[in-house]
Amino acid sequence: FFQAEDGIRDDLVTGVQTCALPIWRAWSDQALSVAPTGAIPAQALLDAHGLTGEDLDLVTFASFAREYYEPATAAELAAAIGAPRALAYDTMMACAGTILSIQQIAGHAAITPRFRRALISTATISHPGHVTYALQQAADVDMLGAGLTLGHAASALMVSRERPVGGGGRVVATLAEGLSEHHALCRAPVHGHFVSDGVAMFALAYQLPDHWRRVMAPVGWDISDVDLFVAHQPSDTLLRGVARVCKVPNERVAMVHHAIGNCAESSVPRSEEHTSELQSPDHPVCRLLLE
Numbered sequence: 431f432f433q434a435e436d437g438i439r440d441d442l443v444t445g446v447q448t449c450a451l452p453i454w455r456a457w458s459d460q461a462l463s464v465a466p467t468g469a470i471p472a473q474a475l476l477d478a479h480g481l482t483g484e485d486l487d488l489v490t491f492a493s494f495a496r497e498y499y500e501p502a503t504a505a506e507l508a509a510a511i512g513a514p515r516a517l518a519y520d521t522m523m524a525c526a527g528t529i530l531s532i533q534q535i536a537g538h539a540a541i542t543p544r545f546r547r548a549l550i551s552t553a554t555i556s557h558p559g560h561v562t563y564a565l566q567q568a569a570d571v572d573m574l575g576a577g578l579t580l581g582h583a584a585s586a587l588m589v590s591r592e593r594p595v596g597g598g599g600r601v602v603a604t605l606a607e608g609l610s611e612h613h614a615l616c617r618a619p620v621h622g623h624f625v626s627d628g629v630a631m632f633a634l635a636y637q638l639p640d641h642w643r644r645v646m647a648p649v650g651w652d653i654s655d656v657d658l659f660v661a662h663q664p665s666d667t668l669l670r671g672v673a674r675v676c677k678v679p680n681e682r683v684a685m686v687h688h689a690i691g692n693c694a695e696s697s698v699p700r701s702e703e704h705t706s707e708l709q710s711p712d713h714p715v716c717r718l719l720l721e
Contacts, residue, residue: 462582464495465506468553471586473511475549479588479595483513488535488548491520492527493695494618495555507551516549524616525662526606527695528552528587529720533604535589547590554583554696580624583696605645609634632668639676653678660705660720663687663697 468491476482489511491504504518523530531550539545588594589601612634616626638661642653653676661669666685673683684705693700698720 462553462555464493464497464553464555465491465503465510467555467582467584468493468503468507468551468586469510471584472507472549472551475586475588476511481547481588483508483511483516486511486513486516486547486549487542487545488538489513489516489518489551490531490534490548491518491551491553492523492531493552493554494522494524494527495553496520503553504551511549513549523695524618525694525697528585528698530606532587532589532601532720533606536601536604539589539591545591547588547592547594550587550589552583552585552694552696552699554580554694580692580694583690583693583700585696585699587699603645603649605641607641607644609637628664632665635668635672636675638672642676656682658682658684658705660684660698660702663690663692663701 472489476485486508489504489508491502491507493503496503502518502520504520508514508516508518521527521531521534528550535548535550538548588598590598593600612630615631618624639653642659646652646656656678659673659678659682661672661684663669663684663686666687669683669685669687670680672678673680684701686701686705690697690700702720
């Protein structure tokens with residue numbers, strides 16, 4: 431949940447103050463290694479802001495993709511970008527990993543006065559066996575079809591106390607809420623392929639409008655005050671439905687599933703970047719909500 435740097439009131443700032451825009455890369459279906467893939471946009475982001483790994487206090491890897499349980503993928507990634515002293519850990523929260531990492535870093539910054547900046551990295555990679563193409567009946571489309579839109583992507587975001595070189599947005603509020611009773615609707619087994627009950631999952635979209643209102647309430651915003659809503663991209667149709675319920679014009683909701691597919695935890699930063707490429711300089715985004 432971000433607001434542009436200019437004109438923001440200091441009393442809206444809690445914990446982390448700025449978040450740089452992401453840098454993203456995509457690859458073909460060639461064999462990829464998780465940490466080296468995540469290191470590519472991470473290093474590009476540091477270079478873009480004139481920083482090195484030594485300037486980072488924390489590195490978190492926010493993807494569910496991994497090649498081993500130990501060590502943390504973040505530790506390998508931190509070593510690759512020259513951040514050997516940074517605290518490094520993985521955030522396992524499926525497609526919400528990137529957004530949850532921002533909230534975790536905000537909490538870390540609130541209790542760690544010496545905190546300067548952190549880097550969030552993702553590498554969304556689906557290896558053979560993670561997705562099945564054996565759709566033999568109509569029911570398979572619902573349970574297995576979501577996996578067919580998964581794509582390779584990687585992203586990097588930087589969260590810091592001070593405004594980064596090159597600009598960024600300011601974090602003014604975060605809110606994470608669970609729906610744990612629905613945990614069985616989407617599964618990615620350690621040994622097996624991705625399964626998602628799309629109809630039941632999409633039916634939970636009615637929760638989003640009130641969730642948006644709750645995250646905006648502490649800073650006195652209304653849904654109509656937000657210039658752009660950027661959510662995970664499971665379906666353009668789903669997001670159009672949410673926009674309709676919230677009475678938000680479609681052009682204020684990033685809908686790019688048709689263009690980039692489902693990039694899991696990389697989809698929010700990728701969607702933000704893709705949407706920003708289409709923005710008119712005459713209508714800059716000042717208030718942004720990430721979901």
